[in-house]
Amino acid sequence: MTEGQRISLTGSFLWKVDTDELTFSEQLKRIFEFEPNAEVTLDQVAERVHLDDLPLLAEKLAQIRLGQDNLEYEIRLRMPDWPREVHAGVWPSYSA
Numbered sequence: 001m002t003e004g005q006r007i008s009l010t011g012s013f014l015w016k017v018d019t020d021e022l023t024f025s026e027q028l029k030r031i032f033e034f035e036p037n038a039e040v041t042l043d044q045v046a047e048r049v050h051l052d053d054l055p056l057l058a059e060k061l062a063q064i065r066l067g068q069d070n071l072e073y074e075i076r077l078r079m080p081d082w083p084r085e086v087h088a089g090v091w092p093s094y095s096a
Contacts, residue, residue, distance in 0.1 A: 014039075017065060031086070033079060046074035060088075 006046055013026025015021070022040045024032070030076055034040055042061070049057050053075040077084040 015064075020094070032077065048071065048077045048079065050078050 007045055011031050012025045013028055014023040020042055022042065022045070024034065024040045026036065029036055029038070029040070032040075032045070034044065046054065046057060056073060056086055057075055061072055063071060072088065076085050
């Protein structure tokens with residue numbers, strides 16, 4: 001999966017909503033320009049999001065916290081080298 005994500009410029013993440021713990025794939029860390037071994041937080045993600053898209057991000061996070069799922073949206077990232085647009089899809093996975 002790692003090689004496929006690198007080639008297709010896609011990444012994945014796991015968000016434990018109850019603890020706000022995030023786990024980013026290697027490729028998603030590259031897309032967001034996070035250090036490979038860094039732990040990623042929601043605050044760090046928000047720092048990368050275009051200011052005009054922060055309300056949308058907040059809205060989607062709130063919807064997910066309320067139990068809504070199968071959400072898809074696009075946000076822009078403000079990066080030091082060039083802006084990026086990210087298509088996000090949220091499909092929850094529940095553990096027993």
